[in-house]
Amino acid sequence: MILRRFAPLLCLTALAPQGALAQKAEQTYCASYDLPQSYQTDAFAAPMTYRVQNTPNGKVLIAEGQIMAGESQRLQQAIAKAGAIEEIWFNSPGGAAMEGPYMGRIIRARNMAVRLRKEYACISACSYAFLGGVIRTVEPGAYYGIHMFSATGDSQGMLELFNRFQGVSTKRTELIRKGNPQNKVDAAVAEYVAHELRTWEKESAKIAAIRARYLVEMSLSLDFMTDAFNTDSDKVCYLSQAGLTRYNVANAN
Structure with a gap:
């Protein structure tokens, strides 16, 4: 999906307090952001491309742009061509819904790490691809967005x-x-x-079940689906740091 269609949404999830004397509390798991103008670029809206970049911490593969049908095969080819890499960095508004889990399984089969850099965005189908990382890092200032899938x-x-x-x-x-x-x-x-x-x-219902199984495979809390399913497909719920931790999206110490 093209990012400019999205309207950020503030999502609140109630926590069940423990103990008879505990006070009722609410925890913000999603936050409302205005994405930087830099995201309105041709590269971000265009079909996904892959490029290798050398960094002080090693070689990384940058996956940027819309996820198209058959993207998992292109990702597999890009990984093979890149050779030994330290991480995959995503910057994507999403796209073909079912490609996300396919891409994630390719990443997981190779025991690879993923990173969402500061001011990078990973939304919709990309958010599922990202979960394939064995080590998942979301830097402060990055935008990890989820919503209800839509046919x-x-x-x-x-x-x-x-x-x-x-x-x-x-x-x-x-x-x-x-x-x-x-x-x-x-x-x-x-x-x-x-x-x-x-x-x-x-x-x-079959698609929902497939996604639930995928989340379990990737060691995610199924509570992740609460904010996803409560967010219309034409909006985006950006997980806060509390949400990223709560759902185990970011698991790097």
Whole structure:
């Protein structure tokens, strides 16, 4: 997704106090930020690119730009071409939802470390790719953003859904042509629509289950999904330092 579509959101999560005498408390796990103007760049909005950079602490691979379909294969190729590297640095507004976990598993299989540098951003699908790091560092001043996944950002998925509902008109015309009474036509069309919606719901639930399993694999707290699912797909919840620690997104000491 293009970053300029996003409106930062302040998310609050209540902590359950321990003990009968404990006072009710709230902890801010998400924070509202205005991203620097530097993020409105062609490189950040363009398809992801990979480049190797030498740093005082060793060689790193920088992954910058939108995550596109098939990105996990391109990441795998970039890692192989880069050779021995210390870390992967992400700077991405996200993109193809399912590519995030695929990329993360490639990173985890190689026992690699990841870093989100100060003033770098890792949002949406990128936030899931980042979790593949065995060692995950989020520097103060970095922007780690999460939100509810959305099939509406998948053009192929939307085309398939459109084609499904195109069948409603065909079904209705066929029933009328056969001389069915209006009440039977309406009932049949309603059942057809309900069936397609149930299929869509099952597919959405499947995606949610896949993401939950991925979070467990990457040693994340499933509470992570609370802020993600409570944030509309056209908004972003930027995790605060408290949230990054609470959910185990940042695990470097």
